[in-house]
Amino acid sequence: MIGVMSRWEPNARGRLEQAALELYCERGFEQTTVAEIAERAGLTERTFFRYFADKREVLFAGGVTLQELLVSAVAGDPESAPPIEAVAAALAAAGALLQERHEYARQRQAVIAANASLQERELIKLAALAAALAGALRRRGVTDPAASLTAEAGIAVFKVAFERWVSGTGRADLPQLIREALDELKAVTAGN
Amino acid sequence: MIGVMSRWEPNARGRLEQAALELYCERGFEQTTVAEIAERAGLTERTFFRYFADKREVLFAGGVTLQELLVSAVAGDPESAPPIEAVAAALAAAGALLQERHEYARQRQAVIAANASLQERELIKLAALAAALAGALRRRGVTDPAASLTAEAGIAVFKVAFERWVSGTGRADLPQLIREALDELKAVTAGN
Numbered sequence: 001m002i003g004v005m006s007r008w009e010p011n012a013r014g015r016l017e018q019a020a021l022e023l024y025c026e027r028g029f030e031q032t033t034v035a036e037i038a039e040r041a042g043l044t045e046r047t048f049f050r051y052f053a054d055k056r057e058v059l060f061a062g063g064v065t066l067q068e069l070l071v072s073a074v075a076g077d078p079e080s081a082p083p084i085e086a087v088a089a090a091l092a093a094a095g096a097l098l099q100e101r102h103e104y105a106r107q108r109q110a111v112i113a114a115n116a117s118l119q120e121r122e123l124i125k126l127a128a129l130a131a132a133l134a135g136a137l138r139r140r141g142v143t144d145p146a147a148s149l150t151a152e153a154g155i156a157v158f159k160v161a162f163e164r165w166v167s168g169t170g171r172a173d174l175p176q177l178i179r180e181a182l183d184e185l186k187a188v189t190a191g192n
Numbered sequence: 193m194i195g196v197m198s199r200w201e202p203n204a205r206g207r208l209e210q211a212a213l214e215l216y217c218e219r220g221f222e223q224t225t226v227a228e229i230a231e232r233a234g235l236t237e238r239t240f241f242r243y244f245a246d247k248r249e250v251l252f253a254g255g256v257t258l259q260e261l262l263v264s265a266v267a268g269d270p271e272s273a274p275p276i277e278a279v280a281a282a283l284a285a286a287g288a289l290l291q292e293r294h295e296y297a298r299q300r301q302a303v304i305a306a307n308a309s310l311q312e313r314e315l316i317k318l319a320a321l322a323a324a325l326a327g328a329l330r331r332r333g334v335t336d337p338a339a340s341l342t343a344e345a346g347i348a349v350f351k352v353a354f355e356r357w358v359s360g361t362g363r364a365d366l367p368q369l370i371r372e373a374l375d376e377l378k379a380v381t382a383g384n
Contacts, residue, residue, distance in 0.1 A: 082383035123315045145352045145373055150380045152348035159344065160337045181337055182381075188342045189374075189381045191274035 013051045013061075015041040020058040021104065024111040029055075029118065056121060059108055063125045067132050069094050074136040083142045087133060087154035088182050095161070095174035102165070102174075109166040130155040157181040205243045205253075207233040212250040213296065216303040221247075221310065248313065251300055255317045259324050261286050266328040275334045279325060279346035280374050287353070287366035294357070301358040322347040349373040 019040035023032040034055050038045045052058050073090035081089070098105060112118040134144075134151035142150065161177040211232035215224040226247050230237045244250050265282035273281070290297060304310040326336075326343035334342065353369040 082380075084380050084383050120312055120316055123319050124312055127315050145356065145376050146380050148352050148355075149348060149373065149377045152351065153345065153377060153381055156341060156344035156348060160340050163340075164337065181341065184337050185341045185345060186381050188274075188276050188338050189345055189378050191276055 012041070012043055012047055016043065016048055016051060017058055017061075018104075020055065021107050021111065024059075025107050029111055029115050056118065059111065059118065060121060060125055063129070066094055066098075067129050069097070070129065071132050071136045074133060075139065077140075079140065083137050083140070083146065083150045084153065084182075086140070087137070087150055088157070088179070090133075091154060091158050091161075091178045092175040094158075095178045098162075099174045105162075106166050126155055126159065153185060157185055160184075204233070204235055204239055208235065208240055208243060209250055209253075210296075212247065213299050213303065216251075217299050221303055221307050248310065251303065251310065252313060252317055255321070258286055258290075259321050261289070262321065263324050263328045266325060267331065269332075271332060275329050275332070275338065275342045276345065276374070278332070279329070279342055280349070280370070282325075283346060283350050283353075283370045284367040286350075287370045290354075291366045297354075298358050318347055318351065345377060349377055352376075 016037060020032070020037045023036055023040060032055060034045055034048050037055065037058070038048045041048075052061060070090045073093050074086050077086035077089055112122055130148075130151045133154055134147045137147040137150055138144070157178060158181075161174065161181040164181075165172050165174045165177050208229060212224070212229045215228055215232060224247060226237055226240050229247065229250070230240045233240075244253060262282045265285050266278050269278035269281055304314055322340075322343045325346055326339045329339040329342055330336070349370060350373075353366065353373040356373075357364050357366045357369050
């Protein structure tokens, strides 16, 4: 056990993420190898594979954290809150965390936009996020189709706000963009 | 030209779709070959490839027709109609056409549900549909983020209604389910 512990690298995961993204931006996702990512991070390939299944997953591992955060925020919101408000509060909380990584998010988006298979992976992750949110709402007693529709509406709001945020110049506030997108969704569904 | 015309098979496309779906249900998508599909349809492989790029596309070719229908319906709706109503009318028109193919849609859904890569393809097609709808709304003068949000909301409504329809017993009316899902979305986004 001590042997295993002694190989633990403080913040190895963050260094690998940063190194991978730099390389994907510099030479393209396809052209980058795990060996190069590990070298750039000053770590071994073996360490890389302790954190990530492959070079694609470096870009999507954060989505798991995001999903856990959203699900626990929806679960923890007062039962009396309307479902859409529980989802909006969860999204705003997630947005506040993402806010600190604006430059990372911008670069990541550029890498994904340049590669069709990464775009597909992003869609799959968003669909999984919608399913997880719908599940969290059902556990709060929200029935279908309201649970599915609220979750899908939440993901649509997040997607639109996130796109505006990453294409912005760095001043934009993600939690505020999320709130604005929700207000806009309320207006468009009301037929305004 | 006459030579080309004489090789044209009446409804070859429909026969190939039906044969493919039967085989995917009977023995699984992975285990079915294009040769078997062509044989079951009483056509040649060459004819198959005049209509479809590969055995996966047989399941998704209808999505192109659906997209064209939705885009032209949104474009043709009176300018005075609120965007969400233009999208709802387009979805209901598409639903009325799909209604006639309930058994086909049910079988297709079962095949897709059993295969992860087909599920991914379905997500990609839905994302493309949302992008096409947003584009049609922008050409009507709807600005962003309203255009994107309205399109995403429309696709969420379609997805939820379609899932209820294919999991139903055959009596359900898809255009009506679409209308109900839209009303439900209006209610959940309003915080009811």
